[in-house]
Amino acid sequence: MVNQTLLKRLEKYQQFHQEIYLCKKDQHEKLVKNPPITDAVILTCSDPRVLPSLTFLSEPGDEFVDQTLGNIFTENTAIAIRTGIMLKDVRLVLVMGHSDCYAMRCCLTPERVDPILGLHSHIAWGAERALKKVQGINPCDRHKKRALKTITQENIIDQVLKARDCIQQLSRTAKRPEIAQDTLVVGLYYDLETGALLVYRDWTGRKPQWLNADRVLG
Numbered sequence: 001m002v003n004q005t006l007l008k009r010l011e012k013y014q015q016f017h018q019e020i021y022l023c024k025k026d027q028h029e030k031l032v033k034n035p036p037i038t039d040a041v042i043l044t045c046s047d048p049r050v051l052p053s054l055t056f057l058s059e060p061g062d063e064f065v066d067q068t069l070g071n072i073f074t075e076n077t078a079i080a081i082r083t084g085i086m087l088k089d090v091r092l093v094l095v096m097g098h099s100d101c102y103a104m105r106c107c108l109t110p111e112r113v114d115p116i117l118g119l120h121s122h123i124a125w126g127a128e129r130a131l132k133k134v135q136g137i138n139p140c141d142r143h144k145k146r147a148l149k150t151i152t153q154e155n156i157i158d159q160v161l162k163a164r165d166c167i168q169q170l171s172r173t174a175k176r177p178e179i180a181q182d183t184l185v186v187g188l189y190y191d192l193e194t195g196a197l198l199v200y201r202d203w204t205g206r207k208p209q210w211l212n213a214d215r216v217l218g
């Protein structure tokens, strides 16, 4: 039996190969002979609606991407960060969560999530800060959009702190203090519906706050 979904992917691949790959053939050949500069590691959610390469207009080679449900820091994230820093001199780590996150909804209303997914233990293991924050939210308000945004942002901050711990540890182990000094870890919140990107600015010495990306650039 022919799997229609597979056929669709292969047709898309043919289209990519003919319309994109062949137009940029030289650029793709250089990926192996003369690799481009990779300057970031991105940890984001596995949600299929989240495409960091689309959001940041990335080209092949631009960044390491680790996608986990709820953008929760895992051992794989640690390896991606260590590899990016030690082999590619990466000095930027982005942790990007998003609106309408199913994993974060699991924090708020676990009773609505099917245990068969195994999401509860994943969340319990990796999203301690978000779960603590849930306790302060009235059960009647937990289904509201505002509560989901709050929890998602708390979780992003939690994973930012874990990424920073990982970098501190690497810096000490490698006896290279400049790694910890120069590597920036930034939390981002992406709104799927509006395309707005909020940046958690907590590295300037001023009061940490979520700001629209335009304000950070300005």
Ligand SMILES: [Zn+2]
Pocket: 045, 046, 047, 069, 070, 071, 098, 100, 101, 102, 103, 104
């Ligand atoms: Zn998500």
